[in-house]
Amino acid sequence: MKNVLLILSVIGIIANYSCTTQDMALDRSNMDTSVKPGDDFYIYANGGWLKNNPLPGEFSRYGAFDKLGEDNQKMVRTLIEEAAAKPGENGSIAYKVGTYYKTGMDTLKIDEQGITPLNEDLAKIQGAKTIDDIQDLISEWHTGSNPVLFYLYGAPDRKNSEMVIANLYQGGLGLTDVNYYRDQDPKAKEIRETYVKYIAQMMGLAGESQEKAAADADLIMKMETRLANASMTRLERRDPHATYNKMTLAGLETMSPNFNWDGYLKELGLPGLEEINVGQPEFFKEVSTMMNDLPVDNWKVYLKWNLVNQAAPLLSSDLVDAHFDFYGKYLSGRKVNRPRWKRVVNSEDYALGEAIGEMFVEKHFPPEAKERMLDLVSNLKLALGDRINTLEWMSEPTKEEALKKLEAMNVKIGYPDEWRDYSDLEVKNDSYYKNVRRAAHFNFLYDVNKIGKPVDPNEWGMTPQTVNAYYSPSRNEIVFPAGILQPPFFYLDADDAVNYGAIGVVIGHEMSHGFDDQGRQYDKDGNLRDWWTSDDADKFTKRAQVLIDQFDQYNVLDTTKASGELTIGENIADLGGLNISYTALQKAWEKNPPEKEINGFTPEQRFFLAYSHVWAQNITDKEILRRTKEDVHSLGRFRVNGPLPNLQAFYDAFSIPENSKMYIPVKDRAIIW
């Protein structure tokens, strides 16, 4: 959740390689050469892969990215199992890593315990008599990272990026997007009806009679709909100014008078907080109104529902299955739940992420990989600098500022310089659920302790074993965890065309986030400050609109269209990443000229094929619809066929004629960075 707010990541996937020789990267059997490259490049590059890698039942989307993610999970499991085999003393890292895993895998005990790990909290809800009691419980749960109703977290102040400030952010919904509560189309209505049935089912599993469970489900839907109607949509939240509303505690109390903010902040260990950023003021006004006009009994139902729904994946199999049936099967189209070990490894990645990361790096990240990456990043930086210098549409004063921002962009590769200290994290043999809650509490304290202090420049927003990368606008930095620096994204020994097409574009993608529709609003120091001339800002917006209009035309499924507006930041980053990496590749070739052809492909062709293989993916129809509503990234098909026809080099590489389906006339192409 927090990472989603703070960073802009790339979700990459790549073809199914089991061998590290460079030509596996462009295995012809992954392609479908019966399709012309200019008609559907995604299928031309990936048609064979899509046929040969049918969607496994546990996935709603499966691409080579997910394959690498799976490989990484297996490596992490091995590390955890090794720790579990030699746990050492109680309290050692190996003991914590091993014990957490053992409690998570002990399904006999978990099933036997059923819902009883929640008993203490259920009794507290039962005992609540007043609205004050309700608010006390909300405050208490927030310290255990059971963030019911809304979120509080620390992050760099967007207008004073050296300091960490407390942020309040909307939440409180069981469906994963506010539009599910608002939309009036038949699909949205069906989702709401199914959700209400699911709530009733879960309340039944928590011991309620059928009548009571059904009545509670209706009540939850009404309460969440009120919250959803006061929430900002994903599109509205893309404007960093709209979610920046810094105020004093007195200001917050005036705006949202029926919630005991003073008591809440004291409980969280933040007494005397001078200022706080309120992401969505209207939401917190509605929370206050609801505290006043809803009876205590309604809030008791609401808390119980949240407790049960959040805990369900960690409890006995009846609750796990019901939760999966709704979120996994119904909303995403997955057929079966992931094997238990994968779920526990994921949970442990959150609980003890850097402890595992330290083991991971030692075993799986050679120092040469870091050197090669540093080299790539510096070439990409030079290339973007050249491109900014020669941009036709931008005036000199804005170029100067852009170049300063690029120059100041920090780079982190592999793993943090200083590892987190896990001595205060308690891991016990008593229950998996309790271990997860203790880890959440530990992470909460870590987070909240940063508030009011200077930003720690060494901190990472992802663990080293993560297969992903990100740009942080407040820190003006790009970060590449060790997890993504492996084949097939990154080969120590491959030809430049392949590395620049895969990891090179990922680097360029993250750099471009510093200059996308959101990132460009932050300056070189990570502050929200307008450094653009108004004329250049207008030109940027017009150019971005060309890309929005292009994506708005793409059909994702039947008559459902892609959302150009929701995905514009990521699409700018993909287009920028391709342009920057391609420019950098030309520079690399000046020093080391490429071979004319490898495996029948020119170096230019290899660049575009390597890029496209990254996005090969099979996906369920439900997941297509869900992501089109919720994901700021375009679907794999459009990450290929969307940006490519804007690049002249793409047409040249494959001699694509003007009458091709993908062809876009020069005057209609999007060129931003």
Ligand SMILES: [Zn+2]
């Ligand atoms: Zn991105």
